[in-house]
Each structure stands twice: as C-alpha cells, then as structure tokens.
Amino acid sequence: MEQHEAQKNEYNIIGTRPIRHDGEDKVTGRAQYGADISFPDQLYGKVLRSPHAHARILSIDTSKALAMPGVRAVTTAEDLPRLKDRMVAGEAGAENIRYVTERVLASDKALFEGHPIAAVAATDPWIAEEAVKAIEVKYEVLTAVTEVRDAMKDDTPPLHGELTTETLGEKSKKATNIVRHTRHKRGDPDKGFAEADLVIEREFETKTVHQGYIEPHNATALYRSDGQITLWTSTQAPFWVRRDLAELFDIPLSRIKVVPMEIGGGFGGKIAVYLEPLAILLSKKSGRPVKMIMTREEVFYASGPASGTVTRIKIGVKKDGTITAATAWMAYEAGAFPSNWAMVGSMCVLACYRLENLQIDAYDVLTNTSKVMAYRAPSSPQAMFGVESIIDEIAIKLDMDPLELRLKNAVQEGDRRADGPKFHRIGLKETIRAAMESEHYKSPLPSGANRSRGVASGFWFNAGMQSSATVGINMDGTANVTTGSVDIGGSRASMAIMAAEALGLTAEQVRPIVADTDSIGYTDVTGGSRTTFATGYAVYEACQDVIRQLKTRVAKLWDVQEDKVEWGDGAFHHVDNGKSPMSVGDLGPKLEATGGPVMGHGTVNPKGVGAGFGIHIADIEVDPDTGKVTILRYTAVQDVGQAIHPAYVEGQMQGGATQGIGWALNEEYIRDAEGRMLNPGFLDYRVPTALDVPDIETILVEVPNPGHPYGVRGVGETPIVPPMGTIHNAIARAIGLRMRSLPMSPPKVLHEILQRGQTVEAAAPVTS
Amino acid sequence: MSTNRMVSTTINGEDMALIIDDRMTLLDALRDRAGLTGTKEGCLSGDCGACSVIMNDRVVDSCLVMAAEAEGAAIVTVEGLADGTELHPLQRRFLEQAALQCGICTPGFLVTAKSLLDRNNNPSAAEIRLWLAGNLCRCTGYDKIIRAVEGASADLRAAKG
Incomplete structure (x- = not known):
C-alpha cells in the first residue's frame, strides 16, 4: 500500500514514530476510563427520560420512587437554580443559561425524546432502574417536528414560545423556530451567473447522524458537605465542564474539580454536560459519591448528534472551468435549543474555491430533537457535500478532469474565505497536485460493470484557543510535561515529541501528563483540531522558558555572562567554543546546586491557525440488484502541516475517512411520525465495520504552518469532509445516478435505480 | 428481587470464586466483582464487541452472557494476554x-x-x-x-x- 512518509525534515524527534506513552496501559486493560472508577460507598444513578419528542409536563410524582428501599435520592428540575436570561460561553458561541438548565432537566416541557425529567440514586443499578419506572409523570403530548423543512414553515408552532429569529443582528417580531439567519455576500452573484456559460443549481439533504464513540457518557460526582465538588468524567473539555457546572449551579469555579478520565472517543460529542449535573445533584442530596453511565440507547436519544440538513447550492462556470459565482442556501437542524451550526457551516461551504461573487444564507432551525453538538469538522460535511457534487457535475459537462477543475479554482494564501478571514499559508493546491500525481489516481479505472472513481475535496478551518503547559526538569535531566488537554487519540505522544525536540531529549525521556482542573492552567477543549497546534504551542513556550532558565544556570557554571551561552542542536554552547556543550541531561543533576528546581510555563492563545484541506479518491462498485455500494480502493490526501507523529496523523485521516464513509453510505437517525428514533443501537444505526471499508491509503502533504514554531496545522477534522462527495461522485460516474441525499444506503440507492426510468445522465468516467 | 450466588470460575488461569447477583452479566461480574475493568461496556446489546472475552475457547460478548453461566468456565480477558512482563x-x-x-x-x-x-x-x-x-x-x-x-x-x- 502506498503510504508516503513525511519528507525528510530538519528535526530530530518530530516526524518519528515513538510508542505512545499511554499505550501500555491501553493494551493491558489498566487504563482508567470513566466507568472504571469506583468508590466503596458509591450510589448508582439512573435517569428518567421523556418517551415523547414533544410534550407538556403536567406533573411529576416521585414519592413512590423515594419510598423504595435502597433509593437514596431523587432529583428534578426543581433542584436546579432558576436562572434569569444570561448569555454564557458555549461550545460554538454564547448560549442562554436558561436553555442550558432546561436542556439538563426539563421543567415544563419535554422537547426531545430522551429529555431528562428526573434522576434517581440507589444502592445498586437495578434498584435505581426500578425507581425510575416508579416515578409518575403526566404528559400532554404535543406535535413533534423533527425535520428542518417542517420546522421552518410559517404555520408550525414555535418550540419555544418566545424565541425570535436573529437576522444580521436584528430580531424578528414574531416567535419562530428559526434561531438565526447568517448571510455572507461578496460581489454580485447575479452578474456572475449571467457571465457563466454553465449554471447548475441543485438541492441536497442529509440526515441526523451520531459521532458513535464506543464509550457511553459517564460521570461520577462527590459533593462534599463543605460544598466542594469533585467530578470524574469522560470529557473532551474538563475546563468547559467546570465552567458549565459553575454557571448551572451559580457557584464559583474554585469549588469544582473536574478530573478527566481516559476518554473512549468523543469526536465533538463529549463536550457539553449531560450526566454531570445530575450526578452532582444526587450526590448533594445523598452525601455519597454517585456514578452514572448512559446506555447506548440514551447516547443516541439524548446526547448531541450532528445536524440533518437541507441545502441548495448554485454554481456558475465559464467554459474554461473558471467559477464566476456561487450561492448556498442552508438549513441546519439545531435540535431543541438554539445552536450555531449553520453559521459554522457557512464558514466552510465554499471555502475551497476562489470566488468574486458569492452569497451564503444559513439558517439554524429548532426541532424536537436532542440539541445538536459538534461532530468532527462540525457542519462542514453537510455543507460541502452539495458543492462537491455540483463541481463534479460541472467537470463532466465541461469534459474536464475533476481535480484539474478544482485546481483551477483553488484558494491560496491571501484569498479570503466567504465569511471574511484571509487564508494564511495553505496547501490546497499542493494537495490537489499530490492527488493527481498519486499512484491511485494515475492507475486505470477499475474495470468491470457499475464501477468507477470519484474525488472530492474537504475543508476545516481548525482552531487555536487557549492552552497551558508546564515543563519540569527532573534531577536526572528527564522532563515531565503537563497539559490540560485530554488525550483522545495520541496527543500525549505528540506533546512529548515536541518537548523532546525543544529540549534535545528523546521522546522516551519525556513523561507527558494530562492534569485535572486543579493542577494546570486553563485549557480549552480537545477539539477543533487544536490540541497539537495550540497545546503543542504552549508546550513549546514552556520549553523555551526552561531553556531561558537553564541558560542562567549554565552561565553560572561556566562563570560567564549569559550572552556567552547559546542554545542550539539540543545543547548549550559557549559562543567562543571555550567549553564542552551541556545538554539538559547534563544540567539535571546540577540544578540543586545552581539555584533549585527549574520549571517552565507556557500559556498561549495563538492566532496563527493553519487551515486544513484534503482530497479523497474512491473506486467503488454499485450492485444494481441491491443498491449496495462497495468501496474497492480509497485514498486520503491532505495537507497536514508538519506531521509530528506521522502514524497518528495517518490514523486521524483513516479514522476520519471511515466515519465519513459511514455517513455517506449508511448512518442516519430514522424517526417515526411522533419523532421517536427507531434505530437507537449499533445493530440498526450501523457504523462501518472492518468488513465495510478497505485499507485507507494516506498521502501526507506537509506544508508547514508559519503560525506555529514547528509548522503544525490541525489534522483530525478535515478527513471526515470529503468522503460524502467522493463516494457520491463515484456512484454518479459508475451508474449515472446522482443521489443528492445521504445516506446512500442500499434501499435508497435501489429505489433510485428502480425509479429513474429513461432520464439517465450519461455515465462518465473520470479521465486521468 | 435479587438473589446472590457464588460462581466458581477460572479467569486468566486463576481460580476465582465470585459472589454475584443473579441479574449480573459476565461483564458486570468481571468488572465489579473480579475488579477486571479492562473489559469495556459499549452497548450492552452484543453489537460493539468492546466486552469481548474468551470463554471456553470461544469469543463471546460478555454483556450477553449471564454471570451465573460462568460457573466452571475458563475465561480469558485482556488482562490475561501478557505473559508476566512480556506483552503478547x-x-x-x-x-x-x-x-x-x-x-x-x-x-x-x-x-x-x-x-x-x-x-x-x-x-x-x-x-x-x-x-x-x-x-x-x-x-x-x-x-x-x-x-x-x-x-x-x-x-x-x-x-x-
């Protein structure tokens, strides 16, 4: 299999593939995930959830549950402070604390299936389950609206009576389900379309999908009688959990300690609080630690999946392939509470293309579904799916190579994204060229009936945000590196590699540590493809601080002025070469005698984020009798910046591609007319298995990001974006069928094959 | 309501007697009674395989096996893969x-x-x-x-x- 190594670089440790430091614990079963922590006197908490997607809560009677032997506490919305309207920081912009409170425990209305109504703590999980069933709730069932098209209609009753639409900063007069209308406009799209030789406009839809992390949400809380709270949980963002809890309970941050356990996958879905406040309320009432774990069904019903969407994309081109204008209209399912994902999608939808004339209108729409949260490059896959389909259609109509067409219109440094920001150094063009030159793309098309090849591009802007790190030098010259970034897929190793590079050590001489919120400075989420970039930057800064301090010690040891000491090639040198160089290892034993311990600090909020672009190539076969699509060969090409640990970079690309393949071919929330999910388990919500995907070949294009001392740009999210378009375009070229609707599952593809009758677009192979 | 019983089983080559609740799965017994939390819970419906263990030479989803069924069985979990300090x-x-x-x-x-x-x-x-x-x-x-x-x-x- 073709796997391009990172190009030779100037680094010693960066670009190597050491064994991850937390690996041994994870292959022996010793690693402590959230569900693995227990206390002798712990209680088990369970949640009563609304069976209705939309219902008024008329009464809640917990008396029978409370009277059951073994039940120690029951909690409802009455136990949460009723806070006034106040905007607080949320995972994708500010949100009203009143809605956060309402989401955690419903008071007057259940707004989605699985909405928590009450929670119980008991001495064993079976008693807790029985007690949940003993709680009597009277509901008045209301009409549920789960599709954005329905929710946007004028005559659909608004979910929240008071919520109005914000359009370009202005509030509407009438209550509505449209949270926000975001618009970006540049140039004159009408004029652009008039100048085009070919204009294609199409509508696309995608369904609600789930991140599908294998570890269910969990939380164990201890509320002490002095009001101090400790929480052990599986989260991507311990400091955000602490913030959300402080806001919800209206208490100081300093009363809460969040201990991030090892995390069994998140992909954006483990950022918001769900069980955490319930476990705290139950612990407060019972005086004992309370452990709660979601079932898989609860994860599907009541965590934060990704939006179902409807988009309408229009693109105009000249005969030579130059794009003259593009517009995008997009509506995103927000779930039952205001969120910002359509706005985020508007930052991505047209980002791959240089455009003088564009308009984007994006709508966040309330529905009776669990509040949508981040899912890997959140909002970009749904947005770019339609664009990439039309680009492919244009390539066929103009008889152009689809990568050549993309290259002709690709953004580069200095171009502006639709929403304003100017791109720094980016590698889209290099990535497209690498794809064109790949063995896969140059190889003949797969021979055989109903087979073809598709390509598509993907974009994610990547994030910066705040991180803290400390680096302590041990007395033997090894180092401990502590950060606040949860390690979700190998970041301990990348932190150790960067510290080793900076300090002239080996990766094995560095011990990377993920600290709790009491033990390290504020650090934002592990997400947004920011960890290796921003937390790595903080580690780099902490190492520079160490080097500054050590320089003083070397000067003291050499009895020279500090300006005579230089750091380079992993050691301190005398500028006049009068002394033998001293490494960090040499200095460790000398710290005590030269002034005491050395500890470096790094805190950052870096702005030089490098955006990520990728191209995927897929060879597929469609079975015309069943509608099943089989992937024969798959290659992911991406500008990854400087790859710190190439094996985990490849892993991000392979994993992201596979999630995208699942989204493209199978995954969807299937709901009945009452808004209830019919497939809340891994049997019926079918994520890809080892049999559903081929080897995922990776080509790492390394265009260093000048905004990072080691050229890092985010990697993890971009690779989930291209698969939908890639497979869609491959299907279109294989059998002349453009689905324009995800997932392209066997029944849907077969239905279209049977329906299409005579109006078939000519199947066109990719030229290469 | 609950009944407890003792299950005698061999886990990773060691004989163990576990007091279990009749409602427990083998997964529960391994994690909560034997203290072997390396075996993970992902779905409790046999669809994800995170709780896979070897029971009498066959791979089973331990979430689909009742703990009581482990009587007399030989079970291998992830904790039993390494040979002392030597990883498998x-x-x-x-x-x-x-x-x-x-x-x-x-x-x-x-x-x-x-x-x-x-x-x-x-x-x-x-x-x-x-x-x-x-x-x-x-x-x-x-x-x-x-x-x-x-x-x-x-x-x-x-x-x-």
Whole structure:
C-alpha cells in the first residue's frame, strides 16, 4: 500500500514514530476510563427520560420512587437554580443559561425524546432502574417536528414560545423556530451567473447522524458537605465542564474539580454536560459519591448528534472551468435549543474555491430533537457535500478532469474565505497536485460493470484557543510535561515529541501528563483540531522558558555572562567554543546546586491557525440488484502541516475517512411520525465495520504552518469532509445516478435505480 | 428481587470464586466483582464487541452472557494476554503500529484477534477483517488494526520457527 512518509525534515524527534506513552496501559486493560472508577460507598444513578419528542409536563410524582428501599435520592428540575436570561460561553458561541438548565432537566416541557425529567440514586443499578419506572409523570403530548423543512414553515408552532429569529443582528417580531439567519455576500452573484456559460443549481439533504464513540457518557460526582465538588468524567473539555457546572449551579469555579478520565472517543460529542449535573445533584442530596453511565440507547436519544440538513447550492462556470459565482442556501437542524451550526457551516461551504461573487444564507432551525453538538469538522460535511457534487457535475459537462477543475479554482494564501478571514499559508493546491500525481489516481479505472472513481475535496478551518503547559526538569535531566488537554487519540505522544525536540531529549525521556482542573492552567477543549497546534504551542513556550532558565544556570557554571551561552542542536554552547556543550541531561543533576528546581510555563492563545484541506479518491462498485455500494480502493490526501507523529496523523485521516464513509453510505437517525428514533443501537444505526471499508491509503502533504514554531496545522477534522462527495461522485460516474441525499444506503440507492426510468445522465468516467 | 450466588470460575488461569447477583452479566461480574475493568461496556446489546472475552475457547460478548453461566468456565480477558512482563505479540504490535487511538475498543479487539491467531497463525487480511467484524472501532478506520494483527501473526510464526 502506498503510504508516503513525511519528507525528510530538519528535526530530530518530530516526524518519528515513538510508542505512545499511554499505550501500555491501553493494551493491558489498566487504563482508567470513566466507568472504571469506583468508590466503596458509591450510589448508582439512573435517569428518567421523556418517551415523547414533544410534550407538556403536567406533573411529576416521585414519592413512590423515594419510598423504595435502597433509593437514596431523587432529583428534578426543581433542584436546579432558576436562572434569569444570561448569555454564557458555549461550545460554538454564547448560549442562554436558561436553555442550558432546561436542556439538563426539563421543567415544563419535554422537547426531545430522551429529555431528562428526573434522576434517581440507589444502592445498586437495578434498584435505581426500578425507581425510575416508579416515578409518575403526566404528559400532554404535543406535535413533534423533527425535520428542518417542517420546522421552518410559517404555520408550525414555535418550540419555544418566545424565541425570535436573529437576522444580521436584528430580531424578528414574531416567535419562530428559526434561531438565526447568517448571510455572507461578496460581489454580485447575479452578474456572475449571467457571465457563466454553465449554471447548475441543485438541492441536497442529509440526515441526523451520531459521532458513535464506543464509550457511553459517564460521570461520577462527590459533593462534599463543605460544598466542594469533585467530578470524574469522560470529557473532551474538563475546563468547559467546570465552567458549565459553575454557571448551572451559580457557584464559583474554585469549588469544582473536574478530573478527566481516559476518554473512549468523543469526536465533538463529549463536550457539553449531560450526566454531570445530575450526578452532582444526587450526590448533594445523598452525601455519597454517585456514578452514572448512559446506555447506548440514551447516547443516541439524548446526547448531541450532528445536524440533518437541507441545502441548495448554485454554481456558475465559464467554459474554461473558471467559477464566476456561487450561492448556498442552508438549513441546519439545531435540535431543541438554539445552536450555531449553520453559521459554522457557512464558514466552510465554499471555502475551497476562489470566488468574486458569492452569497451564503444559513439558517439554524429548532426541532424536537436532542440539541445538536459538534461532530468532527462540525457542519462542514453537510455543507460541502452539495458543492462537491455540483463541481463534479460541472467537470463532466465541461469534459474536464475533476481535480484539474478544482485546481483551477483553488484558494491560496491571501484569498479570503466567504465569511471574511484571509487564508494564511495553505496547501490546497499542493494537495490537489499530490492527488493527481498519486499512484491511485494515475492507475486505470477499475474495470468491470457499475464501477468507477470519484474525488472530492474537504475543508476545516481548525482552531487555536487557549492552552497551558508546564515543563519540569527532573534531577536526572528527564522532563515531565503537563497539559490540560485530554488525550483522545495520541496527543500525549505528540506533546512529548515536541518537548523532546525543544529540549534535545528523546521522546522516551519525556513523561507527558494530562492534569485535572486543579493542577494546570486553563485549557480549552480537545477539539477543533487544536490540541497539537495550540497545546503543542504552549508546550513549546514552556520549553523555551526552561531553556531561558537553564541558560542562567549554565552561565553560572561556566562563570560567564549569559550572552556567552547559546542554545542550539539540543545543547548549550559557549559562543567562543571555550567549553564542552551541556545538554539538559547534563544540567539535571546540577540544578540543586545552581539555584533549585527549574520549571517552565507556557500559556498561549495563538492566532496563527493553519487551515486544513484534503482530497479523497474512491473506486467503488454499485450492485444494481441491491443498491449496495462497495468501496474497492480509497485514498486520503491532505495537507497536514508538519506531521509530528506521522502514524497518528495517518490514523486521524483513516479514522476520519471511515466515519465519513459511514455517513455517506449508511448512518442516519430514522424517526417515526411522533419523532421517536427507531434505530437507537449499533445493530440498526450501523457504523462501518472492518468488513465495510478497505485499507485507507494516506498521502501526507506537509506544508508547514508559519503560525506555529514547528509548522503544525490541525489534522483530525478535515478527513471526515470529503468522503460524502467522493463516494457520491463515484456512484454518479459508475451508474449515472446522482443521489443528492445521504445516506446512500442500499434501499435508497435501489429505489433510485428502480425509479429513474429513461432520464439517465450519461455515465462518465473520470479521465486521468 | 435479587438473589446472590457464588460462581466458581477460572479467569486468566486463576481460580476465582465470585459472589454475584443473579441479574449480573459476565461483564458486570468481571468488572465489579473480579475488579477486571479492562473489559469495556459499549452497548450492552452484543453489537460493539468492546466486552469481548474468551470463554471456553470461544469469543463471546460478555454483556450477553449471564454471570451465573460462568460457573466452571475458563475465561480469558485482556488482562490475561501478557505473559508476566512480556506483552503478547498482538499488544506489542498494536503499540508499534499505532493501532489504537482512544483505546476503548482495544481490549475487545486484542481478545478477538488472539482467538483468531490461536486457531490460525497465518490469516489473510480478508480473514482478519471477517473475524474482527463484530468489534467496532470508531477511531482508526481499522487499517492499522489489520496491519497489527498481520504483524503479530508473523511474529508468532517466527517464534514457532
């Protein structure tokens, strides 16, 4: 299999593939995930959830549950402070604390299936389950609206009576389900379309999908009688959990300690609080630690999946392939509470293309579904799916190579994204060229009936945000590196590699540590493809601080002025070469005698984020009798910046591609007319298995990001974006069928094959 | 209501007597009674394979086996793969090939792959994929897991000479 190594670089440790430091614990079963922590006197908490997607809560009677032997506490919305309207920081912009409170425990209305109504703590999980069933709730069932098209209609009753639409900063007069209308406009799209030789406009839809992390949400809380709270949980963002809890309970941050356990996958879905406040309320009432774990069904019903969407994309081109204008209209399912994902999608939808004339209108729409949260490059896959389909259609109509067409219109440094920001150094063009030159793309098309090849591009802007790190030098010259970034897929190793590079050590001489919120400075989420970039930057800064301090010690040891000491090639040198160089290892034993311990600090909020672009190539076969699509060969090409640990970079690309393949071919929330999910388990919500995907070949294009001392740009999210378009375009070229609707599952593809009758677009192979 | 009973079983080669609740699954008993939390819960419906253990030489989803059924059984969990300080070739290869990211599915994959290699120390990539199709991994895309199992099978063959 073709796997391009990172190009030779100037680094010693960066670009190597050491064994991850937390690996041994994870292959022996010793690693402590959230569900693995227990206390002798712990209680088990369970949640009563609304069976209705939309219902008024008329009464809640917990008396029978409370009277059951073994039940120690029951909690409802009455136990949460009723806070006034106040905007607080949320995972994708500010949100009203009143809605956060309402989401955690419903008071007057259940707004989605699985909405928590009450929670119980008991001495064993079976008693807790029985007690949940003993709680009597009277509901008045209301009409549920789960599709954005329905929710946007004028005559659909608004979910929240008071919520109005914000359009370009202005509030509407009438209550509505449209949270926000975001618009970006540049140039004159009408004029652009008039100048085009070919204009294609199409509508696309995608369904609600789930991140599908294998570890269910969990939380164990201890509320002490002095009001101090400790929480052990599986989260991507311990400091955000602490913030959300402080806001919800209206208490100081300093009363809460969040201990991030090892995390069994998140992909954006483990950022918001769900069980955490319930476990705290139950612990407060019972005086004992309370452990709660979601079932898989609860994860599907009541965590934060990704939006179902409807988009309408229009693109105009000249005969030579130059794009003259593009517009995008997009509506995103927000779930039952205001969120910002359509706005985020508007930052991505047209980002791959240089455009003088564009308009984007994006709508966040309330529905009776669990509040949508981040899912890997959140909002970009749904947005770019339609664009990439039309680009492919244009390539066929103009008889152009689809990568050549993309290259002709690709953004580069200095171009502006639709929403304003100017791109720094980016590698889209290099990535497209690498794809064109790949063995896969140059190889003949797969021979055989109903087979073809598709390509598509993907974009994610990547994030910066705040991180803290400390680096302590041990007395033997090894180092401990502590950060606040949860390690979700190998970041301990990348932190150790960067510290080793900076300090002239080996990766094995560095011990990377993920600290709790009491033990390290504020650090934002592990997400947004920011960890290796921003937390790595903080580690780099902490190492520079160490080097500054050590320089003083070397000067003291050499009895020279500090300006005579230089750091380079992993050691301190005398500028006049009068002394033998001293490494960090040499200095460790000398710290005590030269002034005491050395500890470096790094805190950052870096702005030089490098955006990520990728191209995927897929060879597929469609079975015309069943509608099943089989992937024969798959290659992911991406500008990854400087790859710190190439094996985990490849892993991000392979994993992201596979999630995208699942989204493209199978995954969807299937709901009945009452808004209830019919497939809340891994049997019926079918994520890809080892049999559903081929080897995922990776080509790492390394265009260093000048905004990072080691050229890092985010990697993890971009690779989930291209698969939908890639497979869609491959299907279109294989059998002349453009689905324009995800997932392209066997029944849907077969239905279209049977329906299409005579109006078939000519199947066109990719030229290469 | 609940009834407790004692189950005598062999776990990773050691005889154990566990007091269990009749409602417990084997997964519960391993985690909450034997203290072996390496076996993970992902779905409680036998769909994800995170709780895979070997029971009497067969891979089972321990969430679908009642604890009481473990009476007299020989069980191997992820904690039983290493030989003292020596990692099993699968464990070593998973580390070397970066075949894990979050690691929650890893114990199940290791146990399932071990049962394959116990039967067939030279499986094809297609056989490996088929054998592992009952274990879900959401992080890696499976590629590096397949490579790691191939590597471990080569190691085992080489060790046999």
